Amino acid sequence: MQIGTYIRRQPSTLTGLPAAIGADLDSFASLRQKPERIVLLGTGSSMNALLAGAEALEEGTGASVIAKEPEAFLRLPPKASGQRTLVLAASQSGMSITTIEAVRLSVARGFPTLVITGEEGSLITEAGAEVIVMPIGPETVGPKTMGYTATVISVLAVAAKLANKAVDLSGLLAQLEQTAETGLAAAKDLITRFGVPDYILVAGQATHLGTALEASLKIAEISGVPTAAFDTEEALHGHVYGTTDKSLVIAIAQTATEAKVAANLGEALAELGPRTVVLNLSGRPTRFDLNVSWPTAPEQQWLAGCWAPIPLQWYGCELAIARGIDPDKMIYPNLGRRLNVRIRKEA
Structure with missing residues (x-):
């Protein structure tokens, strides 16, 4: 299971x-001036990572933060x-x-535009924006894990820069390795x-709306189990009605x-049938908590x-194994190409 190598590599990536x-x-x-408006631009895992950093961007700058899918930005x-x-864009693949196209339009309209990507020399690096190329190396599996968390820490580093603060996770390596295990x-x-x-059903809010959306996406991509994510408040207003006694709610x-x-x-x-677990980073325990060792957060x-x-x-991987599926591959490996959502590299 090669994807496990990338999951375990995340602590060193995040701290460095x-x-x-x-x-x-x-x-x-x-980034030389604090913006008054920040437009987040991306899709899939890239947008989820931007949303995970949205509150930090707002808190650090006082700017209004707007998330736009590229189609909506172009329209x-x-x-x-x-x-x-x-305009802060992200595309792990570039x-x-x-x-x-949306980055090119942003540059043409004269907006300061910054792109976060994991691929040096990809087409998005030629779109005219300033570019952060994350030095993480390739992920040679279908579902990307390390690329997501690296994008999140990059967005948070941008937020810290705009707020004249520093992000230093260098002392958390051992704790993060324990989190992974x-x-x-x-x-x-x-x-x-x-x-x-x-x-x-995965529910989270604020920073963890991005976490919930990404977890839902990864579980579906890796295992094929039907999965959805919502803001916690939204989930409480009806979406749990779609669960059964064989369903799992992750808060x-x-x-x-x-x-x-x-x-x-x-x-x-519990009285109705659906099972619940809590991914609890608060320090206030509940009887539903997953037994995970979290870093002593800054x-x-x-x-x-x-x-x-x-x-x-990891849960997406374990679900795939339980279903007899290779976790290193997407449940539908060629679907992205068939949907024409990426530019294909010439042979």
């Missing part, structure tokens, strides 16, 4: 990447105004057709306890208040968006 891109951040004209690009605007054990335990659910909690809400959800569903709680997905990445 802020320093690795620091000189680039210092050189970018787009209705932001209008020029007196507000200083930063080959997403509409993201490239206990996350695998927790994923195996979920399979032992619940088998393969008929449906998985992500960052604060004590969120842990209390997640526990209340678990108690309510003051900024939003940094947890970097490591929160790790147990659920």
Whole structure:
């Protein structure tokens, strides 16, 4: 299972990447002034990573933050105004057709535009924007895990730069390695306890809306189990009605208040049949918690968006194994090409 190598590589990537891109951040004209409006631009895992950093961007700059899929950006690009605007785009592959077109349009409209990608020399690096190329190397499997968390920490490094702060995770390597190993054990335990659910609902809010969306995407890509993600408040307003006694609800909690809400959800569903577990980063335990060792977080709680997905990445792999599927491959390996969402490299 090669994907496990990349999951285990995330601690060293997360702890080393802020320093690795620091000189680039210092050189970018787009980051020399705090923006008053930030437009996030991406799809799939890239958009999920941007959303995981959205609250940090807003908190650090006071800017209004708007998320736009590339098609929406192309259809209705932001209008020029007196507000200083930063367009922050992400594309791990650098080959997403509409993201490239949207970046080109942003540059043509005169907006300061910064792109985060994992592929040096990809087409998006030629679109005219300033570019962060994450020094993470290739992920030679279908579902990308390391690329996601590296994008999250890159977005948070941008947020810190705009807020005149520093991101330093260098002292957390051993703790993050423990998170990776206990996350695998927790994923195996979920399979032992619940088998393969008929449906998985993942709920999170603020930074962890991005975590929930990414976890849902990875579980579906790797295992093929029907999965959806919602903001926690949205999930509480009806979406759990779509679960059965064979379903699993995963609630992500960052604060004590969120842990209390997640526990209340678990108690309510326990009487009805659906199972609930809590990915609990709050320090306030509930009886539904997954047994994961989390880092002693720095003051900024939003940094947890970097490591929160790790147990659920493992869970997608363990679900695939339980279903007799190779976790290194997408459940439909060639679907992206058939849908024509990426530019194909010439042979």
